[in-house]
Amino acid sequence: MVGSVVSTVDERVPARRVFGLALPALGVLAAEPLYVLVDTAVVGHLGAVPLAGLALGGVVLSQVSTQLTFLSYGTTSRTARLHGAGRRGDAVSEGVQATWLGLALGVVLLVAGQLLAGPVVRALSGDPGAAAASVSWLRIALFGAPLILVTMAGNGWMRGVQDTTRPLRYVLLGNGISAVLCPLLVYPAGMGLEGSAVANLVAQLLSAALFVRALVKEKVPLRPRPKVMREQLGLGRDLVLRSLAFQACFVSAAAVAARTSTEAVGAHQVVLQLWTFLSLVLDSVAIAAQSLIGAALGAGSAGRAKGVATQITRYGAVFGCALCALFAALWQVLPRAFTSDPGVLGEIPHAWWFFVALQPIAGVVFALDGVLLGAGDAAFLRTATLVSAGIGFLPLIWVSLALGWGLAGIWTGLSLFMVLRLAAVVQRWRSGRWAVVGAPPARA
Template structure:
C-alpha cells in the first residue's frame, strides 16, 4: 500500500475518537505552554538582578511579543493549507507548503530584524516613556530580535507538521530549544559554568541560542522529507493572502486587550492588578482550549482535502463537545474556588475586593469560550480566514472596544471592561456558530 493510499484509508476508516483528538491536542498543548512557562523562568532569573532589569525585560519582551504575535499565520495558515494536501494523500505538496512558509519566515524575519534595530530607540521611548527603563531594555531587545527569523521558522515548522498530523516532533524540538535556553539563561546572566556574566543581556543571548536550535531542528525535519526547496511565487502569494486576513484578526485582539489594560489602569492600581490576574488566567485557559482547536484544524483540513464532508462534520461536532465539556469543568472549579483561589495570586485586600468582578465574568464566559475556540479551529482548518477576520473585527468594533471606552467615560470600571469582553465572546459565538451551521465552510479540495 502506498503512503497516499494509507493516508486515504486513515481518513476513511479511522473514527474521530477522543484518543485520536487527544493524541494531537496534548503535544500541541505542550508546545503552546512551553513558551509561557519558560518566560516565567526567565522572569525569575532576571528578577534577582533588581527592579530595573525586570522592567527592561518586560518592556523589551513586550515589543518582541507584539511583533511575533502578528505573524502567527505562519503556523495557523500553513496548517490549514498543508492539511488539505495531506488529506488528499499528497504528502509532498503538504510538506511543500512548509517549505514555502519557511522561506516566507526567513524573509519576514530579516525584515523584522532590520526594522526593529532601526526603530528600537523611539519605540522603547514611546512604550516606557524613556529614561532608565528604556536604557535597560535597549541592549536586551537588540540581541533578542536576532531570534525573530528563528521564531518564525519554528512557527512555519509547527504549521506543516500539524498539517501532516504530527504534533509530537514540534513538542520535542521546542522542548530542546527551551531546555538549552533554561540552562544558558542563569549561566549567562550570573556568569555560572565559566561563562561570561552578561546580566540582562545574557537572558537575550540564551533566548536567541535556544530559538535558533529549535529552528534548525525544524529545518532538518523539512529537509529529511526530501522535497524541492525552490521558491514557488504562486504558493507564497496564496499564503500571504491568508496571512493578511489572520494578521488583521490578530491585530483586532491586540487592540482590544491593550485598550482594556490601559483603561483598567485609569481606575487605580488595585483595579489593574485584579484585571491582570484574571486576564492571565483567561489566557492560560485559552491555551488549553486552543490545543483542541489545533487538533480540529489538522483533522478538518485533512478531511476536506480528501473530500470527506461527513468526516469534517464529525470532527467539528466532537471537538466542540470535548472543548465545551473541558470549559464547563474549568467553570465549575473556578466557581467553587472563588473564595480561595484568588488568594493564591495576591494577598492585597484592595485587589481581592476588585477581583470578584472579573472572576465571575470569567466563570460565566468559559463555556461560551469552549465552543468559540473549538469552532475557530474548525473554520481555520477549513481555510475560512476571510470570514474569521471579518467576524473578529466586527465583534471587536461592535462589542469589546465600545464598552471598554464607555467604561472610561462613565466610570463603569472593571464591570464595563469585562462586560465588553463577554459581549465580544458572545458575538464571536454567534458568528462562528452561524457559519458552522450554514455549512459554507465545507469546501473540498486543495485549492
C-alpha cells in the same frame, strides 16, 4: 483536486486521535510561557530596572511575533488539505515555502527592529533606566525574529501532516537548554540582562535548526516559490487583521483599567493571565480540529469534516463547563496565590465571575475557530472578529470608562465580544458553507 464528496453521513474520529494531536500541541503552546516564567525569575534577582527592561522588551517582541501567527495556523490549513488528499510531498512543500516566507519576514523585522527599538521602547516607558535596559535586551533578542518565524512555519506544516509530537520535542529541547543556560549567562558569566537575551536566542536557534533539518530529511525541493508565498500571504492578511482586532481589544482593556485605579490594573492583570493560560488549553483542541478538518476536506469527505466539527465543538463545551466549575470553586483561594494586596483582592471579584461564566462560551468559540481555520475560512473569521470588536467590545469599554464602571465594565465588554463571536461561528458551523472539499491543484 478532489471535487466530490466521498461521504454524506457525518463521521467521527476516535477521541484518542483528537487528544493524541491536542496534548502535544498544548505542550508546545505552554512551553514559551513557562520559559518566560523561568527567565523572569532569573532576571528578577538582578533588580527592578533589569526586570522592567525584560518586561518592556518582551512585550515588544511578543506583539510583533503574535501578528504573524498565520505562518503556523495558515500553514496548517493548507498543508492538512494536501495531506488528506494523499499528497504528502506537496503538503511538506507548503512548509518549505512558509519557512522561506518566515525567513524573509524575519529579516525585515530584524532590520526594522534595530532601527526602531529605541524610539518604540522609550515611547512605552517613562523610566530612562528601564528603557535603556530594554533596548539593550531587545537588540540582541531581535536576531531571533527569523528563527521564531521559521519555528512557527515548522509547527504549521507538521500539524498539517498530523505530527504534533516532533514539534513538542524540538521546542522543549531548545527551551530546556536555554533555561539551563540563562542563569549561567546572567550570573557566573556576568552578562546580566543581555545574558537572558542570548539564552533566548540559543533556544530559538536550536528549535529552528531542528525544523529545517526535518524539512531537508523529507527530500522535497527546497527552492523558494514566490507564487506560493504570495498565496500564503493572502491567507495571512485575514489572520493578521483578526489578530489586530484582538490586540486592539486587550490594549484598550489595559488602558481603561489603568485609568480606573492601580488596584484595578493589578486585578485585571491577574484575571487576564488566567484567561490567557486557559485559552492555551482550549486552543490545543482547536489545533487538533484544524489538522483533522483540513485533512477530511482535502480527502473529499464533507461528512467526516462535519462529524469532526460536531465532535470538537462538544469537547470544547465540556471542557469549558469543567473549567467554569473548577474556577468557581477556587474563587477565594486562587487569587491569593497571585497577590496579597487587599485592594487588588477586593477588585478581583468584579472580573472573576465574568471570567468564570465565559469559560463554556470560550470552549465552543475556540473549538469552532479551529474548525473554520482548518477549513480555510479565514476571511469569515476575520470579518466576524472585526465586527464583534467594532460593535461590541470597543464601544462598551470606552463607555465604561466615561461612566466609571471599572472592571465590571471592562469584562462586560469582553463578554459581549465573546457572545457576538459565539453567535457568528455557531451560525457559520450550522450552515455547512465552510465544508468545501478539495485540495489545491498539483504544481509543476
